[in-house]
Amino acid sequence: MALNVNVLREEFPILHQEVNNKPLIYLDSAASSQKPRAVMQAMDHYYETANANVHRGAHTLGDRATQSYEAVRDTVATFINAKSRQEIIWTKGTTEAMNLLASGLSQSWQAGDEVIVSRMEHHANIVPWQMAAERTGAIVKVLEINDKGELRMEQLDELISERTKVIAIGHVSNVLGTINPVKEIIAKAKAKGIVTIIDGAQAVPHFKVDVQDLDCDFYAFSSHKLFGPTGLGVLYGKQARLEALPPYQGGGEMIERVSFEGTTFNKLPYKFEAGTPAIAEVVGLGAAIKYLESQDRSAIEAHEQALLKRAEELAADIPGLRVIGEASNKVPVLSFVMDGLHPSDLGTLLDQQGIGIRTGHHCAMPLMEAFKVPGTARASFAFYNTLEEVEALFAGLAKIQRMFT
Amino acid sequence: MSLPNLETFKNNPYGTETAIDDVLENFEFLDDWEERYSYIIDLGKSLPEFPESEKIEANYVHGCQSQVWLIHMQDPADGKIYLMIDSDAIIVKGLAAVVLCILNAKTASEITNTDVEAIFEQMDLIRHISPTRGNGLRSMIELVKSIASQQ
Structure with a gap:
């Protein structure tokens, strides 16, 4: 069944406003997505009825808060098909997840060990590895891309060596929209005992992800790109991998027993969750996932692909417009530059x-360096965008071109 | 590699021949955003050529969205500070021309005593120099102010 976008848009209050005296057309969902009303309602409801610290257990509100909060761990585990709720760690976002992993995994590295990332990674999946490499004497190697903005998979076998400890790859490029063949990469890495980390920030908003099917060791994403609140992310890790990983930050929640003679750490997932967590945000994320799961996801995907196709058609009609990223397998993201x-x-x-x-x-x-551009313009679409909005974008670009001639 | 001579700096019409009041007057007659931004684009296009040899790190004003370069020279005769600015983005260049109309060829005390923000507010362009925009314009204005305060 086709998606009724206009009905669905009613659930996103922010979309119904004017900016600069024009109806708002929001084409920046890859930076941060808008939130359905259910998310705000869930957070309001939490603050109005249940707000207290979690896991303290001495009173009713604390119980309510803990219950609402921990229930979302199950929601997320089901959402990405993790084996158990212990495999779901709350972070501040994908960036913190990557820092947690780089910091923990690198503790056992030797000088000369290697990490493979790709040319199209977000800085969040480059810089933590560079910092860990700096500290340990490890080397960061780069899987390059072709002109269309696809990974050069034939390079991977050459890049993998006896010293490769980690392969950290984005599931979807935030700039190009390319969906990377991560399953193939994970299989190759697994055969050599290499730890695999997938940055899924740009993937989960667009299609169903099954971490057991992918068989990755770690998978990270951010709530705010998944129609949920800001300041929250998810790190999935296989239980054995998480058990083996040292804690990231010390503090409350993450300990079992503290004394000046020595401290023992809490079990999973709490070992990685020092301090009071973003409780209301977790509740909000739960509502966002429930909202998304209540939609026909294949209809959403079909609609998003229709938006992308229309954008690509219209882009081809604008003289001097060059699309950056023409992979055959893409989410609805269109990066481009225009002459002059x-x-x-x-x-x-x-x-x-x-x-x-x-x-x-x-x-x-x-990535900008590879395409020899200082930057691009990027329109990124979500299921709440309409074909008319895509058309308005290109009408707008044509108008701008006229202003410059 | 040497700075352009003082004559080149003085040939910059913005802040000398064209004063900010002229710009404000023109701006008032423009009805909609298209006309206003077309005017800013034209200002940007007519900015005097910036020497390529001066597009170096030392003259680079950091901004996330676009690049801005700024050089200055003081006339020892009257203490006036002359500025040249460039950017790779035309609208930033046009807005830089507005800044030049306000701050170029002024004495240090004139520069430090001028409320640039109030003028941008009046032109409804304040968003372009707000801290949320990473276009380097705000840093550029702050840099000119700090140059002046060091005189």
Whole structure:
């Protein structure tokens, strides 16, 4: 059944407003997605009826808070098909998950050990590895891409060596929209006993992810890109891998017993969750996932692909527009540059027309280098966008071109 | 590699021939965003050529979205500070021309006593120099102010 986008948009209050006296057209969901009403309601309800600290257990509100909060761990485990709730760790976001992993895994590295990342990674999946490499004398190796913005998979066998400890790859590129063949990469790594980490921040908002089917060791994503609140992320890890990993931060919650003679750490998942967590945000994420799961996900995917296809058709009609990222397998993200127009000019002049896109290097400077551009303009779509909005984007671009001639 | 001579700096029409009041007057007659931004684009296009040899790290004003370069020279005769600015983004260049109309060819005390934000507010362009925009314009204005305060 086709998606009724107009009905669905009613659930997203923020979309119904004017900016710069024009109806808002939000095409920046890859940076942060908008939230359905259910998310705000769940958070309000939590604060109005259950707010207290979790896991303290001395009173009713504390019990309610703990219950609502821990229930979402099960929701997330089911959402990505993790084996158990112990495999779901709350973080501040994908970035913190990557830092946690780089910090923990690198503790057993020797100088000369190797990490493989790809050219198209977000800085969050590059810099933590560089920092860990700096500390340990390890080396960060790069899986390159082709002109279409796809991983050069034939390079992978050459890159993998006896010293490869970790392969950390994005499931979907935030700039190009490319869906990477991570399952194939994971299988190759697994055969050599290499730890696999998938940055799924741009994947989970668009399609169903099954971590057991992928068979990765770790998978990370952010709540705010998944129609949930900001300041929260999820790190999935296979139980054995998480058990073997040293704690990241010390503090409350993550301990079993503390004394000045020595401290023992709490069991999973709490070992990695020092301090009071983002309880209301977790509750909000639970509502976001429930909302998403209540939709027809294949209809959502079909609609998103229709948006992308329309965007690609219209992009081809604009003289001097070059699409960056033409992989055959993409989520609805369109990066582009235009002759004689700086991305920042495009961003400013589209904003005047009520259209919000992202411009710049998108925290992926090594990728910009590969395409020899200082930055791009990026329109990223979600299921709440309409074909009319895609058309308005290109009408807006045509208008901008006229202003410059 | 040497700075352009003082004459080149003085040939910059913005802040000399074209004063901010002229820009404000023109701006008032523009009805909609298209006309206003077309005007800013035209200002940007007419900014005097910035020497390529001066596009170096030392003259680079950091911004996330676009690049901005700024050089200055003081006239020892009257103490006036002359500025040249460039950017890879045209609208930033146009807004830089507005800044030049306000701050170029002024004395240090004139520069430090000028409320640039109030003028951008009046032109409804304040968002472009708000701290949330990473376009380097705000840093550029702060840099000019700090140059002036060091005189």
